[in-house]
Amino acid sequence: MKVKKQHRKKKYLHKLNRKRMHHKLKSTGTVKSKILKEAWNNKKSSYRNLREMGLANDPNKAIKIPSFKQEKLQIAKKIVKGDDTDSEPEEPVPRRKPPKIAVAKELEKEAKAPRERRFMLPKGQVEFITYLLDKYGHDYKAMARDKKNYYQETWKQLRAKVKTFMGIPKQYGEYLESRGLLDKEDDEEKLKQDVKNLIMDDSD
Structure with a gap:
C-alpha cells in the first residue's frame, strides 16, 4: 500500500520580500576589516582574493601536517625500487610573490598593535x-x-x-x-x- 504524501497547503505571504530573502541567503556577509575591504575585488572569488593578498583560505591546505602513513609508504616504495633513501629531498619550487602581499603585512601589524583594555568586573x-x-x-x-x-x-x-x-x-x-x-x-x-x-x- 502506497503512503500518500501529505501536501501542505501553500499560501502566498504578501508581507515577505522574496528578493531580499534571496539576497540574504546568498550573501556571505560583509568584510568588516577596513584593510581587506579596500583591497577586496567583488568580481573575484574569496579564494582568489585571499590568495592575492598572501592569506590562506583553508589553513589545513596552507599548513599541511605530515602524514606518518604517507611517509612510510614513500620509504617503502624507495626500498622496492632500490633508490637511495638518504638522498636529499627535492627543493620546493619557489612560488610567485602575491601582488597584494602588503595587505597581509598590514593585518599582521594591526594584530600586534596594543589595544585599549575593555575588561570590566561584574x-x-x-x-x-x-x-x-x-x-x-x-x-x-x-x-x-x-x-x-x-x-x-x-x-x-x-x-x-x-x-x-x-x-x-x-x-x-x-x-x-x-x-x-x-x-x-x-x-x-x-x-x-x-x-x-x-x-x-x-x-x-
Missing part, C-alpha cells in the same frame, strides 16, 4: 572588593577571615582580585572618586601611573 564582584578595601585596606590576610568570604578564598586569591580591580582605571577611578581619594582634575594617565605604583607596592 557589579557583584566590585561591591565585594570595595567592601573589603573599605574595611581592611590592603590587609589581605584579614580579608580571608571575613564572614562575607563565602567561597573561602585564600588571601592570595583575594589579593589577585584586588589587583585586577585596581588595574581597571574606569572602575577603580570611580571608587577613589566616591571615597574622596581622587580629584576630578586628575587625568587618566596619572590614575594609571598611581594604580601601577600601588600594584608594584602590593606585590611584595
